[in-house]
Amino acid sequence: DTAVSQTPKYLVTQMGNDKSIKCEQNLGHDTMYWYKQDSKKFLKIMFSYNNKELIINETVPNRFSPKSPDKAHLNLHINSLELGDSAVYFCASSPVRTGANVLTFGAGSRLTVL
């Protein structure tokens, strides 16, 4: 069983569209994250949720809206997609909120905006 699974793996869409990426973890972790990896492989934290509560919201445009229906799921909805949103989005989870946060990552969702 995949520990952190994301769908879809690939997403190609037009500018202006709205799309969602789903993430589920079966590790029983309390904390989940969304990271964005750009074309130069730089990884940047976008959001972090602890037990369904938003705890980290970096300077991300409000076109990005995360939703956590329960602590095993963290979805990412993006409105009015722009060319600059093209990237690989990684979901991750960790068992603790503070201290040694060791992350388990999903395989990534590659978003291409045309």
Place this chain on the structure above:
Amino acid sequence: SQQGEEDPQALSIQEGENATMNCSYKTSINNLQWYRQNSGRGLVHLILIRSNEREKHSGRLRVTLDTSKKSSSLLITASRAADTASYFCATDRGSGYSTLTFGKGTMLLVSP
């Protein structure tokens, strides 16, 4: 915000050789971690070293941490073609709702 910076950006070696990657960061940390990313895949945690530790080993991996210089190194001994990947250091301040801050990575190519 603090950010790890790895160097070199890219490293090409032959199988059997050792590979050393370095990471520098800017602010105080609780721990530093190294992750590997194979092409087209997610990151996989390799090793964690706490701020009060100087060296740690795991199999063919050796990590050092020098908090006075705010730097860490990852040594992979007797490299294999399967070690070809990007390697990232990540710093954790360990306070409040901290998250990992990743560097830009070192791309390692191990040729048979």
